[in-house]
Amino acid sequence: MKTALIGAGNVAWHLGKALHQAGHEIVAVYSPTEATRHDLAQQLPPTTPISTLDLTQVEAELVLIAVPDSALASVAANLKVPSGTIVAHTSGSQPLEVLQGIKGARAGVFYPLQTFSKSKPVDFRTIPILLEAEDELTLRALQEVASTVSSEVHRVDSDKRKQLHLAAVFACNFTNHLLGISRELLQQAQLPDTLLQPLIQETIAKAMLQHPFRVQTGPAIRHDQNVIDAHLHMLADQPLYQVLYRLLTQSIQAQHPQKPQP
Amino acid sequence: MKTALIGAGNVAWHLGKALHQAGHEIVAVYSPTEATRHDLAQQLPPTTPISTLDLTQVEAELVLIAVPDSALASVAANLKVPSGTIVAHTSGSQPLEVLQGIKGARAGVFYPLQTFSKSKPVDFRTIPILLEAEDELTLRALQEVASTVSSEVHRVDSDKRKQLHLAAVFACNFTNHLLGISRELLQQAQLPDTLLQPLIQETIAKAMLQHPFRVQTGPAIRHDQNVIDAHLHMLADQPLYQVLYRLLTQSIQAQHPQKPQP
Numbered sequence: 001m002k003t004a005l006i007g008a009g010n011v012a013w014h015l016g017k018a019l020h021q022a023g024h025e026i027v028a029v030y031s032p033t034e035a036t037r038h039d040l041a042q043q044l045p046p047t048t049p050i051s052t053l054d055l056t057q058v059e060a061e062l063v064l065i066a067v068p069d070s071a072l073a074s075v076a077a078n079l080k081v082p083s084g085t086i087v088a089h090t091s092g093s094q095p096l097e098v099l100q101g102i103k104g105a106r107a108g109v110f111y112p113l114q115t116f117s118k119s120k121p122v123d124f125r126t127i128p129i130l131l132e133a134e135d136e137l138t139l140r141a142l143q144e145v146a147s148t149v150s151s152e153v154h155r156v157d158s159d160k161r162k163q164l165h166l167a168a169v170f171a172c173n174f175t176n177h178l179l180g181i182s183r184e185l186l187q188q189a190q191l192p193d194t195l196l197q198p199l200i201q202e203t204i205a206k207a208m209l210q211h212p213f214r215v216q217t218g219p220a221i222r223h224d225q226n227v228i229d230a231h232l233h234m235l236a237d238q239p240l241y242q243v244l245y246r247l248l249t250q251s252i253q254a255q256h257p258q259k260p261q262p
Numbered sequence: 263m264k265t266a267l268i269g270a271g272n273v274a275w276h277l278g279k280a281l282h283q284a285g286h287e288i289v290a291v292y293s294p295t296e297a298t299r300h301d302l303a304q305q306l307p308p309t310t311p312i313s314t315l316d317l318t319q320v321e322a323e324l325v326l327i328a329v330p331d332s333a334l335a336s337v338a339a340n341l342k343v344p345s346g347t348i349v350a351h352t353s354g355s356q357p358l359e360v361l362q363g364i365k366g367a368r369a370g371v372f373y374p375l376q377t378f379s380k381s382k383p384v385d386f387r388t389i390p391i392l393l394e395a396e397d398e399l400t401l402r403a404l405q406e407v408a409s410t411v412s413s414e415v416h417r418v419d420s421d422k423r424k425q426l427h428l429a430a431v432f433a434c435n436f437t438n439h440l441l442g443i444s445r446e447l448l449q450q451a452q453l454p455d456t457l458l459q460p461l462i463q464e465t466i467a468k469a470m471l472q473h474p475f476r477v478q479t480g481p482a483i484r485h486d487q488n489v490i491d492a493h494l495h496m497l498a499d500q501p502l503y504q505v506l507y508r509l510l511t512q513s514i515q516a517q518h519p520q521k522p523q524p
Contacts, residue, residue, distance in 0.1 A: 057518050091491065103449055114455065115268050115464050115479070156453065163451035164458075166493050172459050172465040173480030174510045180474035180517070181467075182433035189425035193419070195375065195390055196426075197470055198431050202377050203434040204441075208459055212442035217377070218435030227355065240513050241432075247509055248410035248436045250443050251502050255442070260411075 001145050004028040004060035006053070006075060008040040010116035011090050012066040015149075018124040020044045022148040028058045053078045055085075060147065065089040065099075072098055079104050086138055093165050095158040096132050108133035108142050111161065112150070115172075128152040130161060157260060181241055213255055218251035263407055266290040266322035268315070268337060270302040270376035273352050275383040277411075280386040284410040290320045315340045324407065326372060327351040327361075334360055341391040349399055355427050358394050358418040370395035371471075373423065374412070377434075392423060394457045398415050443503055450518050475517055482514035 001024050005012045008031035018028055021049050026044040028221065030053065031037035037049035037180065048058075053075065054109035055063060062085070065073050068183055074098050081087060083104030092111050099107035109132040116122065128145040133139035146153040158166065179200070183193055206215045219227040263286050267274045270293035282288055288306040292300035292315065299311035311319075317325060324347070329337050331353050338361050343349060345366030354373050360365065361369035371394040371475065391408040393415065397403035401417065408415040418426065441462070445455055468477050481489040490511055497504035 012468050021343060078315040101425065114460055114467075126460055128460065152287070154457070160451050160453060162492070163447060163496065164453055165489075166496055167444040167447035167451070167453075168458055168461060169480055169482075169510070170447065171462050171492065173478070173482060173514070175314055175440050176461070176465055176469050176474045176509075177482075177510060177514050177517075178432050178437050178440065179469045180478070181513075183357060183473055184475075185429035186519075187288065189422050189429070191422060191426055191429075191474075192416070194470075195416070196430055198376055198388055198390065199430060200433050200437070200470075203438055206377070207441045208436050208456075211445055211455075212438045213445075216435070216438055218431055220431075220439075227427075230424070231431065233423065234428055239318055240509075244509055244513055245431075247435075247502075247506055248439060250505060251443075252435070252439050255292075255439075258407065259446055 001025075001061050001141075002027050002059055003062045003064060003145075004030070004058055005051075005056055005064055005066065006030045006079070007066035008033070008036040009066065009068070011112065012064070013040060013043075013118050014116045014122055014124065015064065015066060015090065016040060016044050018149040019249070024145065024148070025059050030055075042099070047152060054080045054081055055220070056080050061087060062141070063087045065107075067093055076102055079105075084140055086133075088133075088142060089142075092130075092161060092168075096134060098160075100134070106138040108138050109158070109161070110142055111156075112147065113168075113197055124149050124177075125151050128154055130154050130164070131162070132157050132158040161218060216252060216256065218252075220249040221256050223253065263287075263324050263327060263405075264289050264322050265324045266292065266312075266317055266459055267302070267326055267328065268341070269293045269328035270295070270298040271330070272380055273374065274326075274431070275380050276307075276378045276384055276386065277326065277328060277352065277374060278306050280304060280408070280411040284373060286410070289319070289322050290392055292317075316342045318342050318344055325367075329410065331356055341367075348395075348403055348418060350395075350404060354423060354430075358396060359420075362396070368396060368400040370400050371420070371423070371429075372404055373418075375426075375430075376478070387413050388410050390416060391416040392416050393427070394419050395403065398446075407448070434461045443506075478514060478518065480514075482511040483518050486514065 003024050005016050008216055016026055020090055024048045028048045028050045029037050029041045030050045041047040041049040070185055072094055079102050087102055088106040088110040090106035096107055096109055102259050111130040113128040127150055129150045131142045265288050267278050279466040288309045290310045290312045291299050291303045303309040303311040324491055335357055341364050347367055349361055349364055349367040350370035352372055352374040355448045358369055358371055373392040391412045394402045404504055464487050
């Protein structure tokens with residue numbers, strides 16, 4: 001499908017390459033920054049780097065908007081496309097409606113659920129792509145494109161995407177913060193940063209195979225009050241971590257009010 | 263080194279096999295349960311399965327105690343060894359002192375820092391082994407043995423092992439709990455359990471390569487109060503998760519009081 005990319009950041013970079021490799025023609029790449037749009041266009045010949053959001057002369061059937069959330073409304077306000085063009089954004093946290101003011105466009109969402117860096121190659125086939133569209137025909141067109149680059153294509157409306165984002169905050173943002181606290185505690189004890197890595201990797205691997213609540217270990221689930229008290233005491237100088245420890249312990253114990261079988 | 267294993271659970275199973283493969287002779291395996299000691303002894307010929315803690319007639323230079331923490335004191339109280347035998351436990355949370363009542367023994371700790379299941383093979387060479395001993399000679403003997411099975415051998419005293427355990431609670435137990443909450447939120451939204459797995463794996467991989475505080479993402483670090491408020495509202499029926507969300511957000515923002523550069 002003839003596609004134009006609005007944006008030349010991390011998402012556009014990886015998505016553009018995946019679409020190109022799947023045989024789609026990337027007819028144009030827009031970025032306000034000259035170097036950036038030329039860089040990406042070079043990866044996706046015979047693409048034209050463009051510096052305007054007027055796409056009425058560009059023969060694209062699909063326009064993918066991969067810009068920061070904060071720029072999305074302004075891009076939508078200025079984008080011009082021929083009537084009947086599918087226009088989809090790639091944001092996990094923005095609703096479909098943000099595109100519904102674009103005259104003549106068939107609005108959709110094409111959200112690859114992964115974090116990207118230009119320097120790190122990804123296997124796009126394993127990345128879930130979450131789709132939404134204002135009508136069935138548009139959805140089906142997006143499904144066709146998505147299935148050429150990923151084997152994990154899901155239809156997820158804006159409301160569910162919000163719930164997914166909340167789940168991701170717990171699983172990724174908050175988890176990362178706990179790993180940071182752990183690293184800090186290792187450094188305070190003058191222990192090597194990498195010491196816990198095999199254990200962390202095994203913990204995550206187990207949590208992928210079974211529901212994490214079923215493989216929970218540690219002093220909280222054992223209701224081992226001696227160890228819990230000792231840990232709280234060790235955190236006396238770091239009151240925010242101490243409160244976090246207390247609350248996470250309480251939350252684990254709320255799941256498991258009884259001591260499990262030994 | 264001629265070694266006796268006290269215990270035939272997950273740790274003894276993997277550690278015994280690793281020592282056997284490294285050429286150490288496992289002369290005896292103790293477990294109170296007949297089937298269990300025979301099972302493990304079969305993996306480590308010509309090992310003798312034994313049902314007594316009197317090891318005075320067993321020619322072991324090293325006795326490794328791999329029993330649950332709750333059984334350690336009782337094993338130590340009943341163990342009999344020839345004078346000069348090195349006796350080490352494999353627990354991360356127990357001090358060296360728990361072995362110091364064993365008459366004639368040279369006490370040590372031989373702690374493989376990993377979670378084990380009998381059904382899952384492990385690459386022992388990548389597993390950190392943390393050592394402690396009551397004297398230098400004993401430590402050196404343990405170092406020699408440990409380095410035949412692992413390339414990550416560290417000397418860590420009981421005090422530091424406690425701090426390590428606290429760090430592990432954050433990095434593994436608490437992280438696992440957050441992954442469980444995330445899974446629950448996905449289920450509530452009737453989204454597939456596996457949807458976030460590629461993103462989780464990438465998040466962990468990034469947190470291994472750099473200090474997690476430096477690669478933090480999400481609404482908390484962006485100080486994106488609209489999204490934070492919306493998430494707190496979505497958690498209104500799950501007050502414990504709501505408090506956790508609020509506190510983890512606060513802790514992330516305490517690290518990053520300013521909005522980072524866009």
